[in-house]
Amino acid sequence: KSISNVTTMKNTHLGHSLTTVRPPYSILHGINCISNSGIRMAACIAIIGKENSAKYIKCASQRIALQFHYKIHTSIDIIEEKLNVGNKAATDSRELFLGLLYSTEEHKIFGYAPNTKVKFVVVLPSSNASFRDNDVRMMFRKLHLAYSNAVCNPFYLPGDEIISK
Template sequence: TVSRITCISIVGKQNNPLHIHIFPPPNTAQTDPDPSILLNYHFLTHTTLDVFALRLPQKTADQDFGLLYAVSEDLAAYGWLTNTGVKFVVFVSCVGVGGGIREGELKSVFKELQTAYIALVCNPFYDSDNLEKKPITSKKFISEVKRIGESWVPSSAV
């Protein structure tokens, strides 16, 4: 089995969740996620904020925080902080993969997420005044996050 992204979370600079996208296991119906799974990822995303806060004094902005923590034997959380204080958290399932993924394998994912986020906030028609106050609703941004999560393949699987 190869590693796969199970969830991508975007967290605002005020530590408020802006978007959480869950990726169901392969070969399952693409329906709305089970509310308990969504709630679980909300909780897991919030627990990563403590790790960001602890590491922040040693890090510069716009940086890969790497492995934030191992949630379980087969799930790990990785993080990235933008220079504006927005945090990207990617949860990776490593079922059947010994040792998880190598350092830096998610860098391309984080760069693509940052590019999509920049395109969102630079869009003159998007309500950026409420961007930090309420979840992201842009269909283009949401579809881009979905594409990024579904297309990622770890280098060990290539």
């Protein structure tokens, strides 16, 4: 393990330091899609819990964050609709990547729903036509991996909001 991957945390209840190993990236690395032309970024990402409550929402622009919150909460209904279509047997073999949920003039909203009933939403600018489905799938895979590492942390309490540094 490299030095940058080890973090010392102060436990206030016990009064001594605990050393934990964190992944070398944070949740925010899930929104970056690296290609040959450089780094392209999503406008907003969200992790929605089992009860359709937001566990993590991060927007590139905080001044229009409320607009993104609305788009994300609107996309939850579309995700639920897509997940409820079909029978129970098809659920086991279904694709995790839900594809384009809907688009507006400014943004395209994509969804991803693993079998854990947690939902991932990525909002991309519509003007950036260079994003292909494979690029978006890769973003969701990275985001899913980062989420899995975050909830597997022994200091994470299930159901709590996820905070990225």
